[in-house]
Amino acid sequence: MTNAGDVQLTSVILVGGGRMGKLIAQKLDADGGFAVEGIYDVDNADELDGRAPVVDLVIDFSNKAGLPHVLAYVERTGAALVSGTTGFDDEELGRLRALGQKTRVIHSFNYSLGVAALKRACAQAALALGEWDCEIVETHHNKKVDAPSGTAVLLLDAVDPNHECAVAYGREGMVGERPAKEIGMHSLRGGTVAGTHEVHFFGTDEEVCLTHRATSRQIFVNGAVAAAKRLLARKENGFYTFDQLMFE
Template sequence: MASAGGVTSAVVVGGSGRMGRLVREELAARGFAVSGSYDVDNVDELDEGAPAADLVVDFSAPAALPHVLAYARRTGAALVSGATGYAPEQLAELRALGETNRVTWSSNYSLGVAALRRATAMVAEALGGWDVEIVETHHGRKVDAPSGTAKALLAAVDPAGSRPVVDGRSGIAGPRRPGEIGVHALRGGTVAGTHEVHFFGTDEEVCLTHRAASRQIFVAGAVAAAGRLLSRPVGFYDFDDLMFA
């Protein structure tokens, strides 16, 4: 693992991917000292001997999580996690780390998406009897579906998780079930990310939409969250807590 001197250190994940490179560049531009990077194929370098850092920014993959958690516990590093595709028990592990470390996790570090989640919750409450469909679109190389952001929007519509969810319809699907929420994933091209929440009533529709023109918005949000996280006491923080509280 490469290292460099500096006052504040950061271990940045995703060294072989575009997101990791952009995060490293943004951290350096904002005065952080990037002490090293890793990805899924060499994350075991964190297990022993990796220098202690103040901060871990993790955009790798769920498979790296045990190593990232062990490193954070050993060093006391703050953790900004943006990896998606976590199982519920893995998200529970991230939250549990907040008992000893400063931690934040978000499926999307865009301020616009954070505002979209808030707006979605407000509209869902106001239009409680309307049909809801969530559509997300990403580039063809994205490996998980639906996106973490789509799942967050689903939670904004149905916080209790009690409504039936479908991820596609084909054949004789029958009439729409009462309360059903559709969540649909589109893949293709170089789309950075588009999320739409459709509310259908009688003779009218409300559609909330966010379009990402590039990954840079996620990078800027994650690094801004990192700066705020380092000033907070130990605990688990939602992105909204850090940026809007």
């Protein structure tokens, strides 16, 4: 904790100096309960290995290349970690989960409360609609570097939690009839779209489409800071999901 007069502020390191990082820094400053002690990015993430101050909380919205430095810092200092970085593989996600044995950790590909509700709705729809065909379409701005989006991966897990279906990442050529146990995953890129996700369920003569549209990144910023507060309020170490912190 950092003292500001008689007020105890939560000390924070931000990892990620891009658009999300700047918005989060502004949100933390406006909140009044946080003190940002440093901002790092991929080009100087190695400073976390020894020269960075010890803080209460790390918020990481950077590139996956910085993950080893973030993990080492959090393990060394015991700081709580809010991670919103996308593009992690299963091994990297496993390292984040394991870190929950030593401190409080949350990772989510999306910090929108609306997306969290969409995820729950998709899980219920998948149960109710049984053998219907399912396709996921995500659209983002032309600067996004990973595909499919982390949110699309979350939605895929919601509709197929046991990973029983094959995933078709787009289709081309003479692909034949659509297999029953297949989920299509499609990524569109263009303009300045903050994020649109659609989950389509196709039955005989009918279709259900569940959609979430983000009109600005501020929704993810607000959710990340809200999740940080709830994470800090937890007394027990552990790896938490956004759903756990916001709905339980």
